[in-house]
Amino acid sequence: MKLIKLTAISAAVLASTAALAAEPVIVVDNNDAMAYEAQPVAVAYEAEPVAMGYEAQPAPSYAYNADAGVLSNTTGAVLGGTKTLFQTAINPASVSAEVGTLGYGANVAWSMNEKTELQAGWAGGDVADLFGGDFDADDVNYDVDSDFSNPYLGVQYRPVANWFTMGAGIIVPDNDIDVRANPDGGVYKIDNKTFIADGENGVGSLEGTLEHRNKLAPYATIGFRPNITNNFGVFGEIGAAYMGKTDATVNAVNPGQDVNIDNGVTPGGVASGLNAGQVANLAEQELENKDYLEWFPIVKVGATYRF
Known part of the structure; x- marks a missing residue:
């Protein structure tokens, strides 16, 4: 019965004190004392960017105006740079x-x-x-x-x-x-x-x-x-x-x-x-x-x- 009590108490303490998981936890029952060292339950990882140093650019968009009879560049990129001008x-x-x-x-x-x-x-x-x-x-x-x-x-x-x-x-x-x-x-x-x-x-x-x-x-x-x-x-x-x-x-x-x-x-x-x-x-x-x-x-x- 003592073992069951100790196990229940330990689980409660670990769940409520995750931020102090690196510190030892002392559990006392009557005259006996047992020391437990908490282990981290989760490790956080920071994702690395998939592509480095490049920013995606929107592709030029063109629309045909049937009433006006012209092909218009809706992104305004015709004069936006050497590549689009070419x-x-x-x-x-x-x-x-x-x-x-x-x-x-x-x-x-x-x-x-x-x-x-x-x-x-x-x-x-x-x-x-x-x-x-x-x-x-x-x-x-x-x-x-x-x-x-x-x-x-x-x-x-x-x-x-x-x-x-x-x-x-x-x-x-x-x-x-x-x-x-x-x-x-x-x-x-x-x-x-x-x-x-x-x-x-x-x-x-x-x-x-x-x-x-x-x-x-x-x-x-x-x-x-x-x-x-x-x-x-x-x-x-x-x-x-x-x-x-x-x-x-x-x-x-x-x-x-x-x-x-x-x-x-x-x-x-x-x-x-x-x-x-x-x-x-x-x-x-x-x-x-x-x-x-x-x-x-x-x-x-x-x-x-x-x-």
Whole structure:
């Protein structure tokens, strides 16, 4: 019975004094005394970290806005560092094919946010037939042959985050424009005079080139970019690029040939006091004085594929 009593007392004492488990415990029953040394009942261990020196980074999150037609970076990490900027550069939001007054071409777009896209593209080729293949400068009509090259860099902005867009950017024009004057009824009407075009004392053919002075041409457009599906869409834009003043060169086949003016009386006309080369210079001045050639119209349509 003494042993049972001692065991019960010892268990109670150990449970209530775990903090003093390292100290000896004395239990007394009548005249007998027994000493017990408590043992620790639990050992606590501190867990070591699984990975040292690294902090997990969230992966960029992208969301496609079907109404706006843009791919947005919802974490704002596009400009967050060299790695994410590089990833954005090699993963564009869309590619487009286009045709218009600047030529046939294509562009690549990167989405900076749900309203803004950065574009880089090129348009060129022989596009004279797209706008009729001719134009008038005062009273002279000119046929046009062209070879365009128009790389450009711009921004497309959606002010209300829908299909309506506003664009702006820079074109680097390298356009060859050849012109040839068309006589009207056998005469050229230049500098308020009517010169005989053909014959012994005629001006002959007048041919030349046009070149815009601006090496960088700013442009602005407005347009629409609705979506057909989550991946495919169409677009249209109108606007203008400031190409600067025009340098014209017009040459006569026989510049030293004296030419006559048609006075409406005799088939040969009367002497003008000018030669064909001087008449060509007058035609150059009329071409360079046309203000509309400074502002080159931009009209384009195309289709877009979004990734």
